[in-house]
Amino acid sequence: MKNIIYYLIILCVLGGCKSFTRTDLQSNCGNTFEVQYIKNGKYxxxxxxxxxxYLNIYFLSNFNDQxxxxxxxxxxxxxxxxxxxTKFDTYSAAFTYKLSSSENKYIMKGYSERNKTCFEIPIDTKYRIIYFYYYQNKWIIRFSNEIIIN
Structure with a gap:
């Protein structure tokens, strides 16, 4: 019985519910930002x-800024x-961007007026959803194909 429990724990740790990679990068504004790629999800x-x-882009947590x-x-x-x-993972702003059939590379740049922070990153077009967070003075850009359902 103990072996089965250990085996299940190892599977949960290795497999996890959401598999993603995370990278910290330095922006040309001098701040650090985080990039995440969600490999799978429920929806x-x-x-x-x-x-x-189409790319669907959502602003989620801790933005109070232009x-x-x-x-x-x-x-x-x-x-x-x-x-x-007060409500994590709910969005107040979103927009859709149509990818061009003539272009194959996209560079996204973001800038925060109040916090004077920015990011610049190539868009990975395997993903159709991009979520933006601003947490602990850092942008978090999450590429995903998972739809957040509230």
Missing amino acids: LVSKKERAKN IKININQKEVFNKEVITDS
Whole structure:
């Protein structure tokens, strides 16, 4: 019986519910930001939806700021984002970006007016959802195909 319990614990640790990788990077504004890639999840975007070439971008936690987002040097978002810090993983701002059939590389740049922080990162187009968090004075950019259901 003990061996079975140890085996299950090892499976949970190795497999986990959500498998993701995480990397810390330095921005050209001088701050550190974190990039996460969620490999799987409970509610995944269907293959049919992923084929439509749209990115859905959500602002989740701890934003109370004017946020600017550029993709390939074109401004695609410039609004004040106020998130509800009492409800984790609920979004107050979102936008959709259509990927071009003629371009195959996308560089996303984000900037926070109040906090004077930024990030610059290539978009991994295998993922159709990008979640933004601002936690402990750091941007967190999460690439995912998982839809958050509240």
